[in-house]
Amino acid sequence: MKKARVVVVGAGVVGFSTAVCIAEALPMCSVTLLADKFSPNTTSDGAAGILLAVEFPDIPLERQRRWFKDSFDHLLAIAQSQHSPEAGVILSSGWQIFKEVPVDKLPFWSELVIGFRLMTDCELKRFPQHKFGQAFTTIKCECSSYLPWLENRFIKAGGEVKQRKVNSLEELSSSYDIIVNCSGLGSKNLVGDTQVYPVRGQVLKVEAPWLQHFIRDGDGKAYIYPGIHSVTVGGTRQEGDWRLQVDEEDTRSIMERCSRLEPSLSKAKVLSEWVGLRPNRKNPRVERVLVHLQGCRVPVVHNYGHGSCGVTLAWGTALDAVGLVRQCLNEMLLEAKL
Template sequence: MVKAKVAIIGAGLIGLSTAVCISDSIPDCTVTVIADRFTPNTTSDVAAGVLIPHFYPGTSVHQQKQWYRETFDFLSIICNSPNASEAGIHLISGWQIFKTVPDEKVPFWSDVVLGFRSMTERELKKFPQHKFGQVFTTLKCESPLYLIWLEKRLKENGGQVQVRKLEDLWELYGSYDIVVNCSGIGSRKLIGDLEIYPIRGQVLKVHAPWVTHFIRDGDGLTYIFPGIHSVTLGGTREKDNWNLAPDSSNSKNILNRCCALEPSLQAAKDIQVKVGLRPTRCAVKVQKETLVRGNEKLVVVHNYGHGAGGFSVHWGTAKEATQLVKECIAALQQPRCKAKL
């Protein structure tokens, strides 16, 4: 049987994880990742990589929880293996705090993370401006390390990577049987999806090794996420802002807000500024589509629009996209089988 040729568009977190999942799960296909940017120059490289879900209003809570649990379980296995250091996966504990008591004291993902509970009054004394808080342990991916590890795993599975900028998915017609679109914000131009838009995020990467617990304000705007080599301080959320240049006023504001939660950060050194555009939609798009141009057909599976929550659900959506690819391959092979009869 001739192996199906699958092209993955995009080499960020979603593209690489989807490519690995397909190459792990479908032996009768070849996988090629095509992108104009690879790590360390992707949006995923800017992300803190902490598994705390961001809500998608257009996706059911049940589906979001399933994606989150699948991702958490997948990364937990890596975290508990000899590959943890190379893949950059580790556990991280800390506090999520609120200035007013939220309507939902126990979020839908509370039984996926470890040790979830409400903060005690004594713990809340550290944050006098906040009235309520949650304590839990979750997982963190060191973004560049994880992306490098995924690419290595893809190549070990026989997959290939190709540096190439695409202007149109039809450029791949005839060369590949299935195209998997993981182009993120690029889908706005590549397939004309006007529902996806950027939310500009600026963060600081600082050297502050004494900070070992994460702190996240409940509104998601201010956060302190310790990593292996640096602490990520955030952030900004600027809808429809395409500017990738660092903004000094943003940096000052971020540092002030984070120091208000953790005063010791005033001694942080080696401050680096990073900017990324979160590919945001009302709902993550994971579905198959057949593009038609005259008598020509191009089979496409979409997996994009994860916004600020990509790390939290990436393996769950990769598994769903992989199942769609399996269905597409089966449909493509059916006429071939009939022709041999």
Template sequence: MAAPKVAVVGAGVVGLSTALCLVETCPSCSVTVLADQFSPNTTSDVAAGMLIPHTYPGTPIHVQKQWFKETFTYLFGISNSAEASEAGIHLISGWQIFKNAPKEELPFWSDVVLGFRSMSEAELQKFPQHRFGQAFTTLKCDCPPYLLWLEKRLKAAGAQMCTRKVAELWDLHSEYSVVVNCAGIGARQLAGDERLFPVRGQVLKVHAPWVKNFIRDGDGLTYIYPGVHRVTLGGTREEGSWNLSPHPGTTKAIFDRCCTLEPSLRGAQDIEVKVGLRPSRRCVRLQREVLSQGGVKLPVVHNYGHGSGGFSMHRGTAKEAARLVGECIAALQGSLSRAKL
């Protein structure tokens, strides 16, 4: 059998990571990433890139923990290497605060992040409106550099990058042995998935280099996530909204909420507003499917629906998707050898 040709549809963090896992685990494959938008124009470019998981009600907790742990371990390795700066990955410490203690004082990911503990009374004095908090160290991805770093790794491994709008997955059946659907919100149309819906997120990127710690309001939408060059202030969660235009009233509300938690942000400069549509569903869709027409078959692996948790889970789900592609290729090779007998 000639080298299997695999198309990965989508060039956000999930698509690029899945393609990278494929070239690492299946060196005999020819991998092509197809997308109508590459960085800096993907939804992933807008993301804050903080490794703090969001729970998927339809996915078992032990599976979510595995995905998060694999992602954390992978990024921790990069943060501990000479490539950390180029990849835009660094460790960051801070606080998640609550007006009242949450039902679950120990989230499932508490032993994956570093140094997780309850905040002291002295620390809580910084947040007079809040009565309970958790302190820990996690990882932060500066998204555009990380996406470019992934692209560079892919190109070095011989993968192709192709700007192309895919209208239907079946359109790829004559060119590729297996297709991987990492199209994010685009999968709603590509896979006909009505359970996938947009959650609009508006964030501000500001220059405030004195802010060194992350702050996340565990009760609401407010967060302050310092990156290497900019601090991301958030945010919104507007289910079902497809509107990509920034809303000035929302910008002011986000800024005011963040200044309540960190008053020094009043001095922030150079405010940039970004909007992205998180591809949300009750659980990440990570499964094989076979499309067929007229006796011709096209194996497809779906890996989409990460919602707010794309960065927290991307490497774990990419590894699983690559494993499923391996199963598809083994099945194709098996049927070819049977046909020769």
């Protein structure tokens, strides 16, 4: 039987995760990944890459929990394997602290990370501006290593990678049987999704090898994430801001906020500054639709709009996308028999 031709659009962490999952789970498909930008020039490359989830309003919590658990389990297996350094996936322990006690003291993912507990009063003394905190071990995934590692895994599974800008789904419909859209913020133009919008994030990489534990302010405006080669400090959450240039005022503000949490940062050497646009949406879009393209009905599977949770949920939503592609294949098989 002729292989079904599947194309995945997008080479960020969601795109490559989805492409790998399809290529490995569905050998009856030939899978091609198309993108105009690859690592180190994707939004994912600058992501802090720490596994922490936000709660989306209109997606059943059970589904969000499964996305998180599938991603966590997948990355934990890598962190505990010989691939950890080359894949850039490591365990990371630390604290999330809050100026006010949050409504939800135990987030839905608390039982899925390792050793989650509430911080003691003694521990909180270190952060006098904060009243409440959580201590746990999670995973840090450095996409500048992880994306090339995933690309190699995809090629080993028989996948093909092509650099090409995709301007419309129409231009793909004659060459592929199923289109999988993982274009993130690009979906605004590619599929006319007005619900997706940029949230500008600026981070710094600093040299501070003495820092071993992450610290995250619960409001998301200050975080310190030690990694393999450097420490990521951030950040900004500027909604609707398309600027990709580094803002020196933001740099100063980030260092000021983070130094209040960790005074020794004032001694750290800044290695680089980076800006990325998170593909925000009220809820990620993980669904399949039939689209009329050039007189034919073409199945399209969407997997985008993860906002700041791209690394956190990529593998989980990729597994969902595989299920949706499988449904498309079954329907195509039924139609062929009729």
